[in-house]
Amino acid sequence: DTGVSQDPRHKITKRGQNVTFRCDPISEHNRLYWYRQTLGQGPEFLTYFQNEAQLEKSRLLSDRFSAERPKGSFSTLEIQRTEQGDSAMYLCASSSRTRGAEAFFGQGTRLTVV
Amino acid sequence: SQQGEEDPQALSIQEGENATMNCSYKTSINNLQWYRQNSGRGLVHLILIRSNEREKHSGRLRVTLDTSKKSSSLLITASRAADTASYFCATDRGAGANNLFFGTGTRLTVIP
Numbered sequence: 001d002t003g004v005s006q007d008p009r010h011k012i013t014k015r016g017q018n019v020t021f022r023c024d025p026i027s028e029h030n031r032l033y034w035y036r037q038t039l040g041q042g043p044e045f046l047t048y049f050q051n052e053a054q055l056e057k058s059r060l061l062s063d064r065f066s067a068e069r070p071k072g073s074f075s076t077l078e079i080q081r082t083e084q085g086d087s088a089m090y091l092c093a094s095s096s097r098t099r100g101a102e103a104f105f106g107q108g109t110r111l112t113v114v
Numbered sequence: 115s116q117q118g119e120e121d122p123q124a125l126s127i128q129e130g131e132n133a134t135m136n137c138s139y140k141t142s143i144n145n146l147q148w149y150r151q152n153s154g155r156g157l158v159h160l161i162l163i164r165s166n167e168r169e170k171h172s173g174r175l176r177v178t179l180d181t182s183k184k185s186s187s188l189l190i191t192a193s194r195a196a197d198t199a200s201y202f203c204a205t206d207r208g209a210g211a212n213n214l215f216f217g218t219g220t221r222l223t224v225i226p
Contacts, residue, residue, distance in 0.1 A: 033213055042202050042216030091156060102147060103214060105157040
């Protein structure tokens with residue numbers, strides 16, 4: 001499978017716990033994005049990497065959220081001290097170096113905080 | 115905040131009919147993209163139209179773009195039950211923009 005893959009697909013965690021999600025983009029894509037989507041809404045931008053550099057962060061990304069892309073390949077999104085409001089689908093996407101290129105999305109990680 | 119707004123929020127049609135969804139946005143753009151999302155799944159890219167294009171076709175899909183009105187439409191012809199999904203438009207915000215902004219989507223139901 002050469003698409004964007006995300007792991008895990010589902011995560012249930014207790015409030016206050018830390019969680020980490022992984023995204024493996026399409027191999028030749030240098031741009032990687034994280035989005036969050038709640039029920040009935042469109043995806044909301046969280047952060048963007050070009051290679052290993054995190055170039056843009058949304059104000060939605062509170063101090064409890066951190067994202068990395070250490071070698072410009074896979075990326076991780078960590079949420080510390082999870083809250084019930086963090087329950088959502090977390091989507092990863094990647095695109096090529098061409099500006100305006102289409103973004104390819106993974107299947108997402110559904111987080112439920114209980 | 116989200117950039118685009120789709121209209122209608124929900125649409126129900128019979129199989130074989132055409133479905134039209136509209137998207138309005140607020141700022142200048144480089145391009146506009148349409149995505150499909152089946153329930154609980156990731157987004158599938160359908161079509162990209164650049165700001166200097168007015169119409170684009172892909173199979174049963176037809177997309178138009180009117181930059182003067184800041185609006186786009188997606189037409190699905192000869193709909194099938196498998197087209198049942200949510201459809202989102204996504205825009206960048208012109209020069210320097212590196213991410214996409216999505217609307218709230220149109221939920222399309224095609225009745226067999």
